[in-house]
Amino acid sequence: xxxxxxxxxxxxxxxxxxxxxxxxxxxxxxxxxxxxxxxxxxxxxxxxxxxxxxxxxxxxxxxxxxxxxxxxxxxxxxxxxxxxxxxxxxxxxxxxxxxxxxxxxxxxxxxxxxxxxxxxxxxxxxxxxxxxxxxxxxxxxxxxxxxxxxxxxxxxxxxxxxxxxxxxxxxxxxxxxxxxxxxxxxxxxxxxxxxxxxxxxxxxxxxxxxxxxxxxxxxxxxxxxxxxxxxxxxxxxxxxxxxxxxxxxxxxxxxxxxxxxxxxxxxxxxxxxxxxxxxxxxxxxxxxxxxxxxxxxxxxxxxxxxxxxxxxxxxxxxxxxxxxxxxxxxxxxxxxxxxxxxxxxxxxxxxxxxxxxxxxxxxxxxxxxxxxxxxxxxxxxxxxxxxxxxxxxxxxxxxxxxxxxxxxxxxxxxxxxxxxxxxxxxxxxxxxxxxxxxxxxxxxxxxxxxxxx
Numbered sequence: 001x002x003x004x005x006x007x008x009x010x011x012x013x014x015x016x017x018x019x020x021x022x023x024x025x026x027x028x029x030x031x032x033x034x035x036x037x038x039x040x041x042x043x044x045x046x047x048x049x050x051x052x053x054x055x056x057x058x059x060x061x062x063x064x065x066x067x068x069x070x071x072x073x074x075x076x077x078x079x080x081x082x083x084x085x086x087x088x089x090x091x092x093x094x095x096x097x098x099x100x101x102x103x104x105x106x107x108x109x110x111x112x113x114x115x116x117x118x119x120x121x122x123x124x125x126x127x128x129x130x131x132x133x134x135x136x137x138x139x140x141x142x143x144x145x146x147x148x149x150x151x152x153x154x155x156x157x158x159x160x161x162x163x164x165x166x167x168x169x170x171x172x173x174x175x176x177x178x179x180x181x182x183x184x185x186x187x188x189x190x191x192x193x194x195x196x197x198x199x200x201x202x203x204x205x206x207x208x209x210x211x212x213x214x215x216x217x218x219x220x221x222x223x224x225x226x227x228x229x230x231x232x233x234x235x236x237x238x239x240x241x242x243x244x245x246x247x248x249x250x251x252x253x254x255x256x257x258x259x260x261x262x263x264x265x266x267x268x269x270x271x272x273x274x275x276x277x278x279x280x281x282x283x284x285x286x287x288x289x290x291x292x293x294x295x296x297x298x299x300x301x302x303x304x305x306x307x308x309x310x311x312x313x314x315x316x317x318x319x320x321x322x323x324x325x326x327x328x329x330x331x332x333x334x335x336x337x338x339x340x341x342x343x344x345x346x347x348x349x350x351x352x353x354x355x356x357x358x359x360x361x362x363x364x365x366x367x368x369x370x371x372x373x374x375x376x377x378x379x380x381x382x383x384x385x386x387x388x389x390x391x392x393x394x395x396x397x398x399x400x401x402x403x404x405x406x407x408x409x410x411x412x413x414x415x416x417x418x419x420x421x422x423x424x425x426x427x428x429x430x431x432x433x434x435x436x437x438x439x440x441x442x443x444x445x446x447x448x449x450x451x452x453x
Contacts, residue, residue: 239301320427
C-alpha cells in the first residue's frame with residue numbers, strides 16, 4: 001500500500017519537480033524521477049530485515065532468519081527500479097538529442113555540473129554485479145563468502161545515494177542507523193573470549209563434532225568479565241561460529257544444543273563432507289580432543305526465537321537426524337524447568353518425536369533421554385525411531401522403535417488443543433512437508449526451522 005501510494009503521488013499528484021510543472025515534463029523524466037524516489041524508499045525498507053539483533057524479535061517475535069527473505073524480495077525490486085531509473089534518463093537524453101551513452105557515463109550535457117550523477121551510475125553498475133549477479137542462488141550455496149563480502153559494496157551505494165538524491169535521507173537513515181547499531185553489537189559479541197572446554201569427534205554413525213565452551217563477556221568500555229560463564233541465550237537459539245585455524249573469513253550458523261540451565265554451551269555439528277567447514281571442523285576435533293583449550297573460536301550471537309510457553313499448552317517436537325539440536329535444547333530446557341518447578345502450569349504435554357536413519361546417533365543425547373524416562377513426568381514423552389536399525393545394530397541404553405513413525409497418529413491427541421498446541425519441525429524437506437500437512441489437518445500451530453537462507 002505504501003509503494004502504491006508513493007508511485008501515485010510522485011507520478012501524478014506532485015505538481016512540481018525542481019521548479020518545473022510536472023505536466024510539462026516528458027514522461028521519461030517523470031518515470032525517471034518517480035522510480036528514483038521509489039528506489040530510495042525501497043532502500044530504507046530492505047535494510048530493516050538485515051539486522052540480526054532485530055526489532056522484529058522484540059516487537060513481533062519474528063527472528064532474523066525468518067525476515068531475511070523480505071530483504072531478498074526488496075533487493076530484487078530495488079535493482080529493477082535502479083535499471084528503470086537509468087533507462088528512463090537515457091530515453092530523456094535521447095529525446096533532447098544528447099548522446100545517451102556519453103551522458104550516462106560522463107554527463108557531458110545534461111546538468112554537467114552535477115558530479116553525483118556519474119558517481120551514482122558507476123556505483124549502481126558495480127552493485128548490479130556485487131549485489132545482483134553475485135547474489136544468485138548458485139553463488140550463495142557454493143561460494144558463500146564471495147556472496148557475503150561482495151554484498152558489502154551496498155554500503156558505498158547508501159553513501160552515494162545520500163549525496164545524489166536530496167530526499168533519500170528521509171527513507172534511508174532510520175534503517176541504516178538500526179543496521180549500524182546491530183553491527184556494533186555483533187562486533188562486541190565477536191570480541192568475547194571463548195573458552196573451549198572440549199571438542200570431540202563422536203563415533204555415532206555420522207561424523208558429528210561436539211563442542212562445549214564458556215565465554216568471558218565484555219563489560220562496559222570493553223573490559224573483560226573476570227569469570228567465565230555459559231553464553232546467555234534461550235532454548236532453540238543459534239549462533240555464528242568462526243574457527244580461525246579453519247578460516248578467518250567464514251562464519252557459520254549452528255544451533256545451540258544445550259539448555260540455558262547447563263554449565264556449558266554446546267553444539268553438535270554434522271560434517272557435511274570433505275573440504276567443507278564442518279568437515280574440517282570434524283578433522284580438527286579428531287586431532288585436538290585432548291588439547292581443547294588450544295582451539296581458538298569466536299562466537300557471534302545468540303539469534304533466533306524460542307517457544308513462548310505462555311501461548312501453548314502442548315508442544316510436539318518432530319525432528320529428523322541432526323535436526324534434533326534445537327528440539328533437544330527446547331526439550332531439555334523444559335525438562336530442567338519441570339524439575340525446578342518453574343515450568344508454566346498451563347503446559348500439559350511436551351512430546352519429542354526423533355527420527356534417524358541409524359540408532360547410533362541417539363547416543364549423542366542419551367543422558368537427556370534417560371533423564372526424561374527416569375523422571376517419568378506425565379507431561380513429557382519420547383518417541384525415538386530408526387528406519388535402518390537392522391543395518392547397524394545398536395545396544396545403547398535408550399529404547400527406540402524400528403521403522404518410521406505415523407506422525408499423524410502420534411500427534412492426534414493434540415488436536416483438541418487447537419492453536420494452543422505447537423508442532424515444531426527441524427529436519428529434511430520431506431519431513432517438513434509431511435509435518436506441515438499434518439499440523440494443518442489437526443488444526444494446530446506450526447513452526448519449522450531452516451538455515452537455507
